[in-house]
Amino acid sequence: MYRTFKKLTVLDQIASSDKVRRQIVDTAANLYARKGFASTSIQEISEAAGVSLPVTYHYVKNKSEIMRLIMEDLLGAFRENLTRELEDIQDPEEKLAIALVIYHRILDREKEKVLLFYQKSASLDRASKTRIMQMEVDISRIFAGILEDGIEQGLFRKVDVDLMAYNIIIMAHMWVLKHWHFKNRLTLDQYIDNQVATVFHALESSH
Structure with missing residues (x-):
């Protein structure tokens, strides 16, 4: 029934939308990592x-x-940092x-979130899978553009x-996926x- 709500509460309207969105995303990522995707409800996240x-x-x-x-946040953080540093x-x-x-x-900072995608991507609906795959392609294109230049x-x-x-991309993901191994000998x-x-x-x- 909650899907019928259209307006935010007064207090939530005062808070910035980015801040509210960030609270939801970060909380969900922590709960998914701790309890699992299937065992965490929207109400619990809320x-x-x-x-x-x-x-x-x-x-x-x-x-x-x-x-x-969560994936959009990772891509957004990469783009934002890259734009600033390469200006x-x-x-x-x-x-x-x-x-x-x-x-x-x-990826190192967001290790838990990255692991979620590898562990739970099969649980996502088709639209979300498609969107996440497109965002991964977007990241590859950033590197591809630099390589082409x-x-x-x-x-x-x-x-x-x-x-x-x-x-x-996979090289970077390996730090997260095999961190249990590399952390013993590499910073x-x-x-x-x-x-x-x-x-x-x-x-x-x-040449």
């Missing part, structure tokens, strides 16, 4: 976030939509190195740009340094 149930349904209609919002940089090599570092650091300028050798972009900075060196070695131009 109560733990301190947001009324009608307001929660104003932002999301089901748990799949919350997973989509005055033209060199593709420097751009790629910075993009690699930023992406690794965001580097190839055009003769700084990188010619490679399958789409494949290399996805290699970079995040050491892992990033090694992977950046691997990428640049693969792209090294013969």
Whole structure:
């Protein structure tokens, strides 16, 4: 019945929509990680976030939509940080190195959220799966654009740009997926340094 609510409460209207959305998303991610996707209800998320149930349904209609919002937050954080850091940089090599570092650091900061996608993606509805896959493609295109610039300028050798972009994405995800192993011998900075060196070695131009 809560799906019929159209207006936010007065107090929630005072709060910024971004803040309310962030409360819902962060709370949901924590509960999913702690209790599991299937065992967590929208009502429980609402109560733990301190947001009324009608307001929660104003932002999301089901748990799949919350997973989509989590993915959107990750992509948004990557884009925002990348835009800020690359604002005055033209060199593709420097751009790629910075993009690699930023992406690794965001995934490390949001490890629990990233793991949720690998663990629960099969539970999402078709629309949410499609949207999340598109956002992953959007991230790959950011890397692909930098790679194409580097190839055009003769700084990188010619490679399958789409494949290399996805290699970079999976390389970063591996820090999260296999963190139980790598944390015993590598810090995040050491892992990033090694992977950046691997990428640049693969792209090294013969000219």
